[in-house]
Amino acid sequence: MADKRAKNVLNRRAFLKTTGAAGAVVGGAGVSMFGLAAGKDPNSYTGLESSQGSAQNFNRERFAVDQPHYVRDQVSQPDRIDARTEVVFSRFYKLLQIWKQGTTTLADLPEPMQSYYRTHTTEFEADLHYVTKLYPLLRKDHKRYGDSLTLAGAWSDAMSSVWPKWDSDPPEVADFPKVDQHGELQAPLKMKHPTKTSKLIKKVAHQMGSTLVGITKLNPDWVYRYPMKRSGFPQNEPIEVPAHWQYAIVVGLPMSWDPFLANPNYGTSFDAYSRSRVLAFRLAAFIKKLGYAARPHVPGTDYDLVVPPIVIDAGLGEQGRHSIVVTPELGSNFRPAVVTTNLPLAPDKPIEFGVQNFCKSCKICAENCPSGAISTGDKVVSRGYRRYQLDISKCHNFWGSNLGPVGCRLCVTSCPYSRKSNWLHRTALTLSSNDPTGMVDPALTWLQKRFFEGPEASKYYMPSLGGENASYREPPWWLVAEDFIDFKG
Ligand code: SF4
Ligand code: SF4
Structure with missing residues (x-):
């Protein structure tokens, strides 16, 4: 893999000649300030949706590798996720409901939650802390300080108001496919060639509003061992991976730039969740009309599988230190959905464009993370694969107690790869991805820390926890509630 990457980069002499030792991009404050100004151009939003697919403009072929960068551990076995308990969204909200009814002891919890918590005491303490301490404080602070976030809440609610539902079968x-209004069932059409079909599916997905599209064969290790609640699988039986889940098509798009930059309070994941959800449902409908099976796995929580490694397998990006996939075009600001299908397709190859190396020294996301959920250390073996590991309980307890409309995303906002799609970002990305000198990444990290500094991590907390309810940047003018609403009236 290293050889392959070495072939992809420019040689050192050519690189220095081409870039003037990277001076064009890291030449100091003047260029950076110019870049900041360029970043204000509304036409340089990250991943401006394009029905022509022109926002997927990184030359992936040059960085294609045969195997994804995460490494299968030689000793331990892959361990698929029990979504009933191991996915925080699944267990936690059940817990909240149960404890709201007054039950606060472990012995009163139903299975499999009780057994899970007995063997995962850290998670139990973290979830209990949220339910009994943080949640009541959040309610109190929201009453006192929540007016400022009225428009942010309305924006979030509006973005989640179009929400196609899963078929519960x-x-x-x-x-x-189901019989149509004439009582006819479409048999699978004979497609000419998987390569042509892939080209068609990618075009259609872009046409439906997907910024990025990638295709992979589905690795069954990524399918949940036990299902999420609404998936149509029997709740307490292990999932046998359906034979028709042969390929995974990854689609997705970014969150809108201005609210995203004002995370955690003014951004909302529902913005991109809703749009990628709708487009995955549409793509599945398109495939069914060709006579093939298709199932959308979509955000918020309607998944039967773990999405990030599938995004990596499909050649769209690499896992960053914050455990989110970093894509060349959108950085970490990419909200994916997956469509599994038996439509014969030609898979893409994974890519390596420099993120693994960059993350070793960058650590900006870890430094900006209010909860300490992101490790500053090395990768660890988890579920049979070596990768960066996020402390999900810490993350959840912070974003679940944030006054904004659900979420945090500061690690995504502060990641140097999550920049607007302007000339400066594209130049920096080209230099970083091709640099054999090792000079560019530290310089870019320095620039990011120097010119994109955020508040101290403690200031992001709600006032009852000693924080200032801070955001990374000022909110966009159209989300400043005090400018539009008379709260004293
Ligand atoms: S979402 Fe926020 S709390 Fe969670 S890992 Fe990212 S920065 Fe940390
Ligand atoms: S902020 Fe830095 S360390 Fe974190 S994911 Fe982005 S590049 Fe990697």
């Missing part, structure tokens, strides 16, 4: 039924 089992996948053997829900994923397949």
Whole structure:
């Protein structure tokens, strides 16, 4: 893999000649300030949606590798996720409901939650802390300080108001075409060639509003061992990976730039969740009309599988230190959905464009993370693969107690790769991805820290926890509630 990457980069002499030792991009404050100004151009939003697919403009072929960068551990075995308990969204909200009814002891919890918590005491303490301490404080602070976030809340609610629902039938039924209004069932059409079909599917996905599209064969290690609640699988039986889940098509797009930059309070994941959800449902409908099985796995929580490694397998990016996939075009500001299908397709190859190396020294996300959920250390073996590991309980307890409309995303906002799609970002990315000198990444990290400094991590907390309810940047003018609403009236 290293050889392949070495072939991809320019040689040292050519690189220095081409870039003037990277001076064009890291030449100091003048260039950076110019870049900041360029970043204000509304036409340089990250991943401006394009129905022509022109926002997917990174030359992936030059960085293609045969195997994804995460490494399969030689000793331990892959361990698929029990989504009933191991996915925080799944167990936690059940816990909240149960404890709201007055039950606060472990012995009163139903299975499998009780057994899970007995063997995962750190998670139990963290979830208990949220339910009994943080949640009541959040309610109190929201009453006192929440007016400022009225428009942010309205924006978030509006973005989640279009929300296609999963078919609750089992996948053997829900994923397949149904009889049409004439009582006819479309048999699978004979497609000419998988390569042509992939080209068609990518074009259609872009046309539907997907900024990035990638295709991979589905690795069954990424399918949950036990299902999420609404998936159509029997709740307490292990998932047998359906035979028709042969390929995974990854689609997705970014969150809108201005609210995103004012995370955690003014951004909302529902913005991009809703749009990628709708487009995955549309793409599945398109494939079913060709007579093939298709199932959308979509945000917020309607997944039967773990999405980030599938995004990596499909050649769209690499995992960053914050455990989110970093894509060349959108950085970490990419909200994916997956469509599994038996439509024969030609898979893409994974890519390596320099993120693994960059993350070793950057650590900006870890320094900006209010909860300490992101490790500053090395990768660890988790579930049979070596990768960066996020402390999900810490992350959840912070974003779940944030006054904004659900979430944090500061690690995404502060990541140097998550920049607007302007000339400066593209130049920096080109230099970083091709640099054999090792000079560019530290310089870019320095610039990022120097010119994109955020508040201290402690200031992001709600006032009852000693914080100032800070945001990374000022909110966009159209989300400043005090400028539009008379709260004293
Ligand atoms: S979302 Fe916020 S709390 Fe969670 S890892 Fe990212 S920065 Fe940390
Ligand atoms: S902020 Fe830095 S360390 Fe974190 S994911 Fe982005 S590049 Fe990697």
